Amino acid sequence: MNTTATSAQSPFDPAQHRIGRVLCFTAHPDDIDFGAAGTIAGWTAAGVEVSYCIMTDGDAGGFDPDTRDEIVRQRIEEQQRAAGLVGVTDIHYLHQRDGYLEPTHEVIRDVVRLIRTVRPDVVLAMHPERNWTRIQKSHPDHLAVGEAVTRAVYPAVENPFAYPELAAAGLEAYKLPWLWLIAGPEERENHFVDVTGQVEQKLAAIHVHVSQHPDVDAMDRTVRGLLQSTAQRGGLPAGRSAEAFHVVAVNGPETIAGF
Template sequence: MTTPAGSSADVRRALVVTAHPDDVDFGAAGTVASWTAAGISVSYCICTSGEAGACDGVPREEVPRLREEEQRAAAAAVGVTDVRFLRHQDGRVTPDLRLRRDITEVIREVRPDRVVTHSPEINWAHVAVSHPDHRAVGEAAFAAVYPDARNEFAHPELLDAGLRPWTVRELWMSESPEERINHTVDITDQFDAKLAALAAHRSQTSHLDDLRGMIRRHLERTAERYGRAGRLAEAFHVVNTA
């Protein structure tokens, strides 16, 4: 499957922008592991702390701290040490100017060649991935990539703080409708790293009887659907945003 994006050889830094802790690990942890193994520096920007998520037996006031700790551990499992939390309110995320500015700030700080985020579209074939927070973050992240981060006149307070404009060259979107998918990443060799990242989210995955089998079957189906039968793959809609 072809993609309009440049090769990984041209990429030095990537930024993953998601709504909740664990989103990146379900959608792209294998891909991230392949990038860090290739020497690409990857940063995470998590827009909420997952405080609206179910955490059986955990006092509600402890949930944000726990889920942030789990996300840091999951990131470490795939070679990521830079994890940032914007702490917007879980379950009430909107693609407003505040969120756009916050993501723009991180983009200008990290200066990534590639940004990974949620699709802003509804995936009608798999509505479970189309959480309103996901779509809101996808829309805000796209606006931050184009035009906000590259426009010196957008969010002038960032320029006043010394954060110069930055142009992101590639936008990778997970959870996109099937007809949008134009790129897959073979993560067969990164499967164990992805599982370790998911297992780090104990509050969200420890109750699953067959996490390994469930994830493997999903990745096998994805690989077969997009021409990589017999392998494991993650799928994206990739757009050239240079």
């Protein structure tokens, strides 16, 4: 992977740890593009296989009351086109209702099923902790994604006796190496990825979601400013842009086995 990364006490060292496959979980179409499209564009350019799982249909999004019957189809199409701009074609949907997502065992089982199917090196998800600095990052569905995925990652994914129907269907337990979280509190951020070379790809992906962002100029200014301020927090040189993550080592050489 050739995207430069800096870190502050991050357990992930891009010079030592290889990423071959990534599975991303977000609540709504466009969440992944705002949170990590630059990093994802760098990954796919380096040959990393990236898959998305969008948990809700985004049916409560948009601004036009006359398009309610079409909004789900429109947002699915927007996400497919946006994903293609950053090199992603494998997209899964859980079809939960927008605004009603909860970390139920039904949802957690679906997450476990997909992780055991894809068997990624990195699961990327929204953060389960509320961001009080920018509360817009902490939509209740975002928090539910973080909680459901975190519960799935440990211990259910690696516990052969959790959701036994999955093992019976051939989906064996799997020890995930890494969990990367987006949209959490700034004090949790410990890994910053330099996406200066992917800013235009990221913005192009966001632009596809026209049903959600009618003021394109304001959105562009905001995203560019946030990327630059994130780079400053991460200690990158002036003029760079970055995306931030809370990286958690789930299983590694020092992990003690057990549930």
